[in-house]
Amino acid sequence: xxxxxxxxxxxxxxxxxxxxxxxxxxxxxxxxxxxxxxxxxxxxxxxxxxxxxxxxxxxxxxxxxxxxxxxxxxxxxxxxxxxxxxxxxxxxxxxxxxxxxxxxxxxxxxxxxxxxxxxxxxxxxxxxxxxxxxxxxxxxxxxxxxxxxxxxxxxxxxxxxxxxxxxxxxxxxxxxxxxxxxxxxxxxxxxxxxxxxxxxxxxxxxxxxx
Numbered sequence: 001x002x003x004x005x006x007x008x009x010x011x012x013x014x015x016x017x018x019x020x021x022x023x024x025x026x027x028x029x030x031x032x033x034x035x036x037x038x039x040x041x042x043x044x045x046x047x048x049x050x051x052x053x054x055x056x057x058x059x060x061x062x063x064x065x066x067x068x069x070x071x072x073x074x075x076x077x078x079x080x081x082x083x084x085x086x087x088x089x090x091x092x093x094x095x096x097x098x099x100x101x102x103x104x105x106x107x108x109x110x111x112x113x114x115x116x117x118x119x120x121x122x123x124x125x126x127x128x129x130x131x132x133x134x135x136x137x138x139x140x141x142x143x144x145x146x147x148x149x150x151x152x153x154x155x156x157x158x159x160x161x162x163x164x165x166x167x168x169x170x171x172x173x174x175x176x177x178x179x180x181x182x183x184x185x186x187x188x189x190x191x192x193x194x195x196x197x198x199x200x201x202x203x204x205x206x207x208x209x210x
Contacts, residue, residue, distance in 0.1 A: 016207075017146040020078035022064045022093055023205035027054050027186070028151055029196045030167035034186050035063040036099075036200070038092045038116045041181065047104045050097050050116030054165045054186035058204065065090040065099065068121060070128040070157070079210035084133030084144040087157055091121040098127035101156040101163070101190040109169045112161050112190035129154040129163065132194070148207070151199040161190035162198035 017023065025036040034054035039062050041051045055063065069076040070087030082088065090099040097116030100123060104113045117123045131146055132153040146152060154163040169187045171180055191198055 015145075015147055016081035017067065017148055017202045018078075018208055019067050019069065019076035019080045019082060019088075021205055021207045022066045023202045023207070024058065024063045025065065025200045026058075026203055027165045028199035028201060030054065030165065030186060032201065032203075034165065034167075035060075036065065036188065037063040037185075038095060038097065038099075040095055045107050047102065047113055047115060049100070049113070050092075050095065051182070052099065052114050052116055052188045053171070053182050054188055055182075056184070062092075062094055064093040064205070066093055066121075071125055077210070079208045082131055082146040084131055084146060086131050087128050088131060089121065089123075089127045090129065090154075092116055096120045098123045099129065099163075100124075100126045101159055101161060102126045103159060106187060106189040108171070108175060108187040109166070109189050111164075111192075112156075112159060114163060114188045114190050125158050126156070128157040130157055132162075146202070148202050151201060153194060153198050154200070155194075156190055159190060161192055162194050163200065164189055164191040164198040166197050 026032045027034045037055040038052045068089045098118045100115050100117035106113045165186045165188050171182045
């Protein structure tokens, strides 16, 4: 578990995404207006695990995710810039579950489900994501680092599928029913193809430095 204090923003780097930071991820293809989000509701189909969507409310604490090292990987000290190619977990701050994927089909697009799984940041290897930085990195010596406000991708290490969403795959009254609690939110899925639907940006958040 990370133990840290929040430093004054002026002391933080304005470039790197760092371990221990609590960030909001926006979806690029949908115009940067939808944020990766979760809460305690469960999917009503498939695995029945915790629901993950992309939602338009950028003020909601439900869209804060903490960056942690992956399972069975070296501890990433708080404030350390995240290297491209590294394996991380994204822990949902409000519920303590991890962003997770597996081979069960997603309800709308029939791709792979993305859910919240585990408790207190502890889950399984389905929570591990490789940071894919093509076009969204800074090269320094032999290492590349994940940068804020640049397109980034996440590939599930267990399935080799990319975290994705689409502005055309939306929960509506037709597919979710009247009074749907996630009306007009986007399905989040894991996708075999690396393309515009699998690009995200880290923008808002509490960024930590050493």
